[in-house]
Amino acid sequence: MKFSKYHGLSNDFILMDDRDGTVLSRLIDTTVVRLCHRHEGIGADGILVRTATPNADHKMILINADGSPAEISGNGLRCFVLFLKQQGYPTEGEITIETGGGVMRARVIDDTILETTMPPPDFAKSKVPEAMKIIIEDKSFKVIPVNVGNPHGVIFGPPRDIEFARKYGPPLEKHSMFPEGANIEFVSVESETECNLVVWERGAGITQACGSGSVATACAGCAIGEFKFDAPISIHQPGGTLEITVTKHFTEIRQRGPATFVFDGELNEH
Numbered sequence: 001m002k003f004s005k006y007h008g009l010s011n012d013f014i015l016m017d018d019r020d021g022t023v024l025s026r027l028i029d030t031t032v033v034r035l036c037h038r039h040e041g042i043g044a045d046g047i048l049v050r051t052a053t054p055n056a057d058h059k060m061i062l063i064n065a066d067g068s069p070a071e072i073s074g075n076g077l078r079c080f081v082l083f084l085k086q087q088g089y090p091t092e093g094e095i096t097i098e099t100g101g102g103v104m105r106a107r108v109i110d111d112t113i114l115e116t117t118m119p120p121p122d123f124a125k126s127k128v129p130e131a132m133k134i135i136i137e138d139k140s141f142k143v144i145p146v147n148v149g150n151p152h153g154v155i156f157g158p159p160r161d162i163e164f165a166r167k168y169g170p171p172l173e174k175h176s177m178f179p180e181g182a183n184i185e186f187v188s189v190e191s192e193t194e195c196n197l198v199v200w201e202r203g204a205g206i207t208q209a210c211g212s213g214s215v216a217t218a219c220a221g222c223a224i225g226e227f228k229f230d231a232p233i234s235i236h237q238p239g240g241t242l243e244i245t246v247t248k249h250f251t252e253i254r255q256r257g258p259a260t261f262v263f264d265g266e267l268n269e270h
Helices: 029-036 074-086 162-173 211-223
Strands: 002-008 011-016 046-051 057-062 096-099 102-108 114-116 132-136 139-147 152-157 183-191 194-201 233-237 240-246 253-258 260-266
Touching: 002 074, 011 074, 029 260, 046 074, 057 074, 074 096, 074 114, 074 152, 074 211, 074 260, 114 211, 139 162, 139 211, 139 233, 152 162, 152 211, 162 183, 162 194, 162 260, 183 211, 194 211, 211 233, 211 240, 211 253
Parallel strands: 011 046, 057 096, 152 183, 194 233
Antiparallel strands: 002 011, 002 260, 046 057, 096 102, 102 114, 114 253, 132 139, 139 152, 183 194, 233 240, 240 253
16 A cells, blocks of 8 residues: 655654545554554554545545544644645645545645635534533643534643643543543643644644644634634644634634645555
8 A cells, every 4th residue: 555644743644545445444443553653653643544525525534543533633634635736636726625524625825835724613512612620630620622523622721741741631531521532732822812732632642733723722712812813823832833713703714834745655564
């Protein structure tokens, strides 16, 4: 099987094109885990597979590094669009991509910068998000549950580092508030258009950046008055900065940022 590797702000993925309809059937859970392993495989936070669909120009299927399915990834979506371009698919103007979070629109800005829409937020069936108190060991967290195509728990507070997220992310991810698990965002606000973010991702663990987590953070921040609507919000993460724009009333969510080709390869299944 041929594959390509890309990353978006160091959130990396193995990409495959299922043109002949045989790729997905060969990607059983153990194969995915082996391929994504940092020392024994290619190394990645997940696998993205392109398939055909009657609902959009393309369909993106996302599998986490632990073999579990996922709905959508913002960084993965940008990598997917660049992969389409480099595979020779038409990418002029705006294209549509079906994901587990709905059909997204995307466009190529230049050779490395891409922009896509993302799903509007669902604040647990409430127009105004409500922070829920969760106690983990010696810490009390006010967590805002928000779904942007996949589930998230956004926590505003002082600056947190990766080790903090590594310790408290797993129990928060699997808390009963999130029956399907969730990505956990630790956010420190710098201004109404800027923040720092560290994410523990469901099914992947610590990643250098999280696109959907950036979207969840921006939407939650706009909803509670931390950020401005209709202005690019710079989300700084260990892997780099992503810009998220949230229109008033959440009518459109856009992410803009880089995607980078790493290398092509071919798998020897023996």
